[in-house]
Amino acid sequence: MNILIVEDEKRLANALKQILLEQKYMADVVYDGNDALDYGLSGIYDLIILDIMIPYRDGYEVAYELRKNKIETPILMLTAKDAVSDKVTGLNRGADDYMTKPFAPEELLARVKALTRRRGEVIIDEADFGDFNFNASTSTLTKGSKSVHLNFKEAEILKLLIANRDIILSKEDIITKVWGYDSDAGSNNVEAYISFLRRKLNFVNSSTEIKAIKKVGYRLENKG
Structure with missing residues (x-):
């Protein structure tokens, strides 16, 4: 927010x-x-x-x-x-x-x-998406018996993706919401943290994918 x-x-x-x-x-x-x-x-x-x-x-x-x-x-x-x-x-x-x-x-x-x-802002304390659970208060991603801690930026991006699950988020949207209006962050920052999140989803064996839509942005997709 x-x-x-x-x-x-x-x-x-x-x-x-x-x-x-x-x-x-x-x-x-x-x-x-x-x-x-x-x-x-x-x-x-x-x-x-x-x-x-x-x-x-x-x-x-x-x-x-x-x-x-x-x-x-x-x-x-x-x-x-x-x-x-x-x-x-x-x-x-x-x-x-x-x-x-x-x-x-x-x-x-x-x-x-x-x-x-x-205003209708989705405030996530805990949410399920596909086959995983995300606890925002502890920044923990869990599937079954496996869990992993997310750092601050990873957690903010995942919250944003969950809250906007029905739309594609552009890199500019993610930068503005996660890094701030005056940030020097660029596309490479977003790509890096999306990569980190994908690794952590893989670590807990989640079938959920962060789908890259070419020249548009990202959205969560449940492949399970």
């Missing part, structure tokens, strides 16, 4: 990013309204955490412009303003939820989870 943090207080922005990274979310950070709009318009994010008091364009304007451009990404407004009128303004401009500073990390994470689920 890829989250955009818009917060001009750099210490708070970095703290927010760390909280999310510890929960295995991907997170990009920007510090002003112009960058917030540019990044948000890309449509690649599953959630935007948006401060109101930011330079150039405030959070209200950013939210309004995103909705005007038909960007449906959930927006969580995060601000020191707690007046009812401020909350109403934020919601009317397109925010989905509103949280005031200071906040508890547990509350933030609960709201993040609620907003992404509201």
Whole structure:
């Protein structure tokens, strides 16, 4: 899951990013309204955490412009303003939820989870596909009596493939979701981790295949 943090207080922005990274979310950070709009318009994010008091364009304007451009990404407004009128303004401009500073990390994470689920995001804790089981909390791939641990990138790619089992994922989609919007990762990175995942599927003797669709991308296929 890829989250955009818009917060001009750099210490708070970095703290927010760390909280999310510890929960295995991907997170990009920007510090002003112009960058917030540019990044948000890309449509690649599953959630935007948006401060109101930011330079150039405030959070209200950013939210309004995103909705005007038909960007449906959930927006969580995060601000020191707690007046009812401020909350109403934020919601009317397109925010989905509103949280005031200071906040508890547990509350933030609960709201993040609620907003992404509201959008229909598939949050995988444990899933079966074909003849294998994947436990996201332990990053373990299991078939019968054999199991193997996946590293972080392998686990994120497998979660993405399972969640999108009915469509073909392009390499660009995988890079954006797993490495992040500003990453220098390229096709070779994706190919390498797909190769690692295939080896681990083979290790547990799974008949499931990560099928490469030439010039399009990848999808899971159950050969059993």
